[in-house]
Amino acid sequence: MPRARKIPRSEWERNKQSICALFIDRDKSHEELVLSMAEEHGFHASKAQYIRQLGEWNIKKYSTKKDWKHADALVRKRKIDGKETEILMNGKLISAKKLKKELGRYGWQQTYDQSFTEDAPEGVIARTPPSSMPTSIRVRVLPWFQFRDELHLF
Numbered sequence: 001m002p003r004a005r006k007i008p009r010s011e012w013e014r015n016k017q018s019i020c021a022l023f024i025d026r027d028k029s030h031e032e033l034v035l036s037m038a039e040e041h042g043f044h045a046s047k048a049q050y051i052r053q054l055g056e057w058n059i060k061k062y063s064t065k066k067d068w069k070h071a072d073a074l075v076r077k078r079k080i081d082g083k084e085t086e087i088l089m090n091g092k093l094i095s096a097k098k099l100k101k102e103l104g105r106y107g108w109q110q111t112y113d114q115s116f117t118e119d120a121p122e123g124v125i126a127r128t129p130p131s132s133m134p135t136s137i138r139v140r141v142l143p144w145f146q147f148r149d150e151l152h153l154f
Contacts, residue, residue: 004046012053015043019050020059024091027061058122063089067121068106074126075103088125 015037022028022036030047037043045053054060063071071087071094078085087094094102 004049007045007049011043015041016057018043019054020057020091023054023059024061060090060123063102063124064121065106067124068102070121070124071099071126072103072107074124075099078126084129085126086129088127090123 018041019033019037023033028036030050033050034045034047037045067089071089075085075087087099
């Protein structure tokens with residue numbers, strides 16, 4: 001099989017957003033990524049080139065045991081601080097159900113300080129969930145105000 005052509009870094013960077021969207025957001029396999037990028041974007045690279053480039057960008061679909069242990073430490077620390085926590089891994093929000101399952105599987109019983117002695121993995125982010133309260137309340141749709149407006153019509 002002939003060797004694939006070397007693709008310039010600038011060409012990879014131009015297509016990075018599309019590659020990430022297909023691989024992570026649309027959950028394409030490496031083989032599907034090769035086909036989709038060729039068909040939809042006219043970008044031709046081999047499976048091995050995609051694997052290498054995704055590795056250079058530190059883009060991965062699946063989280064490691066180390067990632068989950070770090071997430072567990074973040075959740076525990078924030079719980080001590082009285083904060084609710086959402087976890088993002090590799091740019092994707094982890095559902096509460098999956099977080100509970102994975103922390104049960106990989107979480108550990110060490111203290112916060114001990115868990116952060118090793119280097120923190122990239123791509124694991126803890127944040128406070130957005131408020132579910134609306135920032136403004138439309139009073140015109142409340143029944144009392146609708147009734148009042150009806151009375152003013154007469």
